[in-house]
Amino acid sequence: MELESTNEGFKVCLLASGSSGNATYIETPKRRILVDCGFSGKAVEAMMNKIDRSMKDVDSILVTHEHSDHIQGVGVLARRYHLDVYANEKTWEAMMPKLGKIDPAQKHIFEPGITKTFGDIDVMSFSVSHDAADPQFYSFQKDNKQFVLLTDTGYVSERLRGLLANADGYLMESNHDLEMLRMGPYAWHLKQRILGDQGHLSNEDGALAAAEMVGDKTKRIFLGHLSKENNMKDLAYQTAESILMEKDCGLKHQFNLYHTDPAEPTELFDV
Template identity: 45%
Template sequence: MIFCPLFSGSSGNSTFIASNNTKILVDAGLAGKNIEKALSSINQNPKELDAIFVTHEHTDHIKGVGVLSRRYDIPIYTNELTWNAMSPNIGKIKDNNIKIISDKHVNIKDMDVISYKISHDAADPRGYEICAGNKIACIATDLGFFSDEVKKRLYRANVILLESNHDTEMLKFGPYPYVLKKRILSSIGHLSNDDCGKAIIDIINDKFKKIVLGHLSKINNYPELAYKTVINILNENGIKLNKDINISMANRNMPSNYTEF
């Protein structure tokens, strides 16, 4: 499999995942031309995409969905509540490219995509587990808290994009209005750096994992701070970097962490 976050941050999100015969995006939260350039930079052609899977309807996850679907005739997969919430904002989509997920499992060629519930302030937000053969990648961002369902999915995975959205102190004393701060810190908001580090402890097993920290706030976090906070928590709990696990940072502005596994 190939796994590559094209963009990951509060200003836009999209991840490219491929198996031997299938290529998908999970989310397309930037302008279509930006995603086209990002795909080209990793030698991928948007004409070859088999699907776009949408986690939820917020703009930083759907901005380019409609354009890409129309331009390249790409099916869009999501659940009914999310489709109803996002459809007024993405323009006209051909009927045969509207794929409402009624079951949590979707098969496309040699790839299985399993959606699972996450906690976020959206209509029916989902994470995705993507499987091909015995390889598993997971997308787990926009998490209000680290639920047992999320833990179960990530425990099985080889490669994970995991939210490390904010530093709690930066958020508390930063410029956001009180209502927004309260929302981010709630069970339908986002995982902090500390939450992320503690979550990783719960998914360590004998399977070596590559975890990419993503969806960082531009205002309430820094990549260096997120990385250091998570690593310190892992060290305190006896988890050995590059032996038990690999930790890296997703870039908000360009493709990063291109992984073949």
């Protein structure tokens, strides 16, 4: 199924984002792409139905890393809909035991630091710092429009901030509130993992990184991958809002800040 090409750019829906599961849908006139499927196949199908889209029209799944909140439904959906699956070689090695049998013809290598063209959209992969085999995320680029997915990283390097600067939109990690994490029920070793350089960005660190990347093209920042135990939507929003306002980088008059949800899709919006 092809859409009429009436607008430049492309469409994005953050189907769900949180510590319990993640999935993003990208749509162009020629391509339908999912990034990660951290839910059952049935749950992803239901999310797609909520935005009036069908898994039958999806072409490909891009995988960021092998953690279960990103790959739970990859195997079943790949088999059910004969989808091409892309990941780097180390991620394939790490996730194959979790996916079940996949036809070798559906398996594709997409290494970090590479830009691949999928029909009418370019996808740039980039490495992040996370405790997985070889984690990478993606920037989608079409008609001088760009949307960046950036979660599951312990920090954002200066090089990466420069590489991803001035995108039209971002999904930015806002995983935990520092005080909630420190005072919360997690074991000490797990707290140390989350706080480390291969863990997750806090509300503060995600907002500070976003403040250095936004530019005059930026229109949307979504706060993603919130921890169920160590964060709250309002707290993440208030922290990011405070930092972005303090940095005077255009919040509320140049770009807007948005929530994501661990189970409900955002609107399908134009980039």
